[in-house]
Amino acid sequence: MTTRLIVALDFDNREAALSMVSQLDPNQCALKVGSELFTLLGPDFVGELIDRKFKVFLDLKFHDIPHTVAQACHIAAKLGVWMVNLHASGGLEMMQTAKMALDDYDVRPLLIAVTVLTSMDEADLLSTGVVAPLNSHVLHLAKMAHEARLDGVVCSAYEASLIKQHCGPQFLAVTPGIRLPTESSDDQSRIITPELALKAGSDYLVVGRPITRAANPKQVVANLLSALCSND
Numbered sequence: 001m002t003t004r005l006i007v008a009l010d011f012d013n014r015e016a017a018l019s020m021v022s023q024l025d026p027n028q029c030a031l032k033v034g035s036e037l038f039t040l041l042g043p044d045f046v047g048e049l050i051d052r053k054f055k056v057f058l059d060l061k062f063h064d065i066p067h068t069v070a071q072a073c074h075i076a077a078k079l080g081v082w083m084v085n086l087h088a089s090g091g092l093e094m095m096q097t098a099k100m101a102l103d104d105y106d107v108r109p110l111l112i113a114v115t116v117l118t119s120m121d122e123a124d125l126l127s128t129g130v131v132a133p134l135n136s137h138v139l140h141l142a143k144m145a146h147e148a149r150l151d152g153v154v155c156s157a158y159e160a161s162l163i164k165q166h167c168g169p170q171f172l173a174v175t176p177g178i179r180l181p182t183e184s185s186d187d188q189s190r191i192i193t194p195e196l197a198l199k200a201g202s203d204y205l206v207v208g209r210p211i212t213r214a215a216n217p218k219q220v221v222a223n224l225l226s227a228l229c230s231n232d
Helices: 014-021 035-051 066-079 092-102 122-127 134-147 157-167 194-200 217-230
Strands: 005-008 030-034 056-062 083-087 110-114 152-154 172-175 204-207
Touching (some): 030 035, 083 092, 092 134, 110 134, 110 172, 122 134, 134 152, 194 204, 204 217
Parallel strands (some): 005 204, 030 056, 110 152, 172 204
16 A cells, blocks of 8 residues: 555544544555544454555654553554554653564564644643743654654654654654645644645645544545645
């Protein structure tokens, strides 16, 4: 599967999640399982999605002592997920230890680091005690993830180009906050259209509510894929 589209399954019940999955094609998109759905349904649900031939991005944003995060990544790899993430703010040692936990796998999941959540803006970052400008802090975390030999980062598409400049074109930029021009921003602060995200250097676009809340999810996916293809 070469699609750049990742559909976020942000649901609070199994029936709704599976109803959406039944409307999606594993040749057209990967699926993101986050904390809400994983807490509800656990690893068996992830296995079910993999059995349906979907690539699964396990979005649990691990952030703990290095050994604990490494073990969590090791277990995620055993589940057969395609991508897993952790918080870059956990530090260089945590990221390096997690990466080493996956090195022995012939086929391992992509390991990416969350920089700054796309729901946060400059004021939110300052309230946590980070005085550096948002872009500077994102770049600092991305460089640390690159030093740890991770595969890429989760970031806003607005920062993708800057990250590529400093970490190289092969360093992945996975970007949430994607919205069609007519869509609400919901709880995202740094949002962008699919076309602009690709031009900025995004490798994978994470799209949730614009698809999962649509009256016709298949048509929204088709529109997104058309937009992606026209910009490749």
